[in-house]
Amino acid sequence: MEYREPRPYTFYLLAGLMGLFLLFLYGPMLVIYVLSFQGPNGGVTFPMVGFSTKWFGDILKPGQIANIPASFGRSMLLSSVVTILTVVISIAAGLGFRRRFPGAALLFYLAIASLVMPSLLVGFGIGLGFTLLGLPQGLFTSALGAQLTWTLPFGLLTMFAVIARFNRSYEEAAADLGASPWQRLRYVTLPLLLPGILGVAVGAFTLSYDEYARTTLTIGSYNTLPLELYALISSDSTPTLFAIGTVTTAVSFILITIVLVAIMRLQRSRRMTA
């Protein structure tokens, strides 16, 4: 057993701060989780009038203002496509940035600019461009493009962080042993980068799935889930919204657990073979 220094007083201060922060973070969320089980006659605030799962059932019914199931389907589809494109493009670009090339600085700052640009303006620019060119807006044209301007810079920055920790000697060794560039990528580089790539995928999916400001002016006729939720907020005051919040949290929780277990399995099997 190694010797452990006694904790400084700042440890207890900061631990207290962490506790308060978690309370702050989860307090309002817990309120909506509880309120989503509001009785059929209850409203959007306390007290609870009985207990029911009516509001969860309501999610599945297409309403007059918002069609949650249909928009959920569109969101899943769009986010999946955005995720695949983001992963592929970010890996390629991350590998490309390992060498110096003319225009590297310009491209880097373009990505940063795309990240920090107020989101609605990106959507506005794309929407205006489509209007001026007379093109119809759509889920897989303007909206997909608008979301990529958001997920790609995040993907690129994540790849930078992943690649910074990557030891190039493995690639050199593979090349020395006669691996072709393709074999090197397929059997050495990509497997080693896999945990980071999973991170890019999860990040891209959640950013896209929750995207509102870039999508709202580029979506065309059929809304994604966040846009339907936004329409619902402005007009509806039933606990359905809270029920949606509870379901989305549960889904993200499950998703994160699956990805974490996958990453941990990967690392363990790697340690065992190493």
Next chain:
Amino acid sequence: MASDTTVELPATSWRPGWTRPRLSPWMVSWLQVGPLATVLIVLFALPTLTFFAASFFDYDRVGIYPDFLLDNYRELLTSPTTWRIYLSSMRFALIVWAITLFLGFNLAHFLVFHIRSNTTRMALFLLCAIPFWTSGIIRTIAWIPFLGRNGVFNTVLLDLGLINRPLDILLFSDLSVVITYVHLYTLLMMGPIANSLAKIDRALIEASRDAGATRWQIMRHVILPLSRTGIALGSILVFTQVLGDYFVVKRMSGGQSASVVSALSTEIQAMQYPPASASAVLLVLFVGLLVAGMMRVVDIRRELVS
């Protein structure tokens, strides 16, 4: 041995064993970054140029007409509303920045330097990150039943006998706007700072302690300077998110305040594209200058790419 090869190789990618040398190294890089460059040019740079051009256009109720007018800018810059909105957005941005910086730095420091077990650190970080995976819209309205007149917070205070009647300033006020922003964006500050702190070599801290530095001196002269990349990156993210905010102000201020972007979206909905474009250009310039100022503090590119 291994280090020799890594130093030598990036300069010359050619190895004797390779049989198909065709492209120069930077051509390969161009192919690899090509898709990214295409997306960013077509879907970001060109649309930005589009509204820059449109900001000089003429318009009426029917349509917009290519022209070169400065009227849109003249109206924008002489309107007191513009200045009021910018001032109020900047005030929110500064308050939220200060709070998220305080929270983000201290919490990241706690996770990286005070927590000894990797599992606990991971678990605590995930606890902080999980709400980030819930829709921002839902996280915003989650505050309504909490802060409202009959909300949880007021009820608790009343039950404890700390107040006699419900507080009205909790919801639909500047306070609720700030609370919501802090709730939404603290992780954006905490993540980059934690990343910077985790990269600090522990030996440096040991060395400063051995050299007789107090814990405060170590913080001030070792940890703070080494975490400035994270602080700059987090600050940029928080500032741009608040300045680009569309619905938090609209929803949580009870209509008392507007944000630059929500004012702009009103113009867009009225199809007044040229004046909307002019205020978009103004906002881009404003955010651009702000970010450029923060990037002067630290060379983000060098720190991230290499």
